Amino acid sequence: MHEKEVVRRAFAMPLTNPAYPPGPYRFVNREYLIITYRTDPAKLRSVVPAPLEFDEREALVKYEFIRMPDSNGFGDYTESGKVIPVSFRGRRGSYTHCMFLNDEGPIAGGRELWGFPKKLGQPI
Secondary structure, eight states, rough: OOOOHHHHTSSSSSSSSSSSSOOOOOOOOOOEEEEEEOOOOHHHHHHOOOBBOOOOOTEEEEEEEEEEEETTTTTEEEEEEEEEEEEETEEEEEEEEEESOOOOOHHHHHHHOOOOEEEEOOOO
């Protein structure tokens, strides 16, 4: 393989057999179930990295179940995980603490492309 070919195809590893195709990516017909609950602020303090902050009065966690029946390039899969409402320098956002998926391609793509902490698991 020549250098130009490597540069043209180098979007994921391994180069000759990536776990997912190049984008663009489209996720349609998704189904969500999100459970929001309060937890011990000390427990959140132990997992939310600085400089992110959370509202200690509420100490909320959102556990998400997501059914992905039609995702081009990734196929049909299910994922679940914990998302914690946080802020950074006064700007609100979310910290994804963990995600569990039942398919290798979306795990690799989620980690490599978007930086999500995805791991193999069987969401039910």
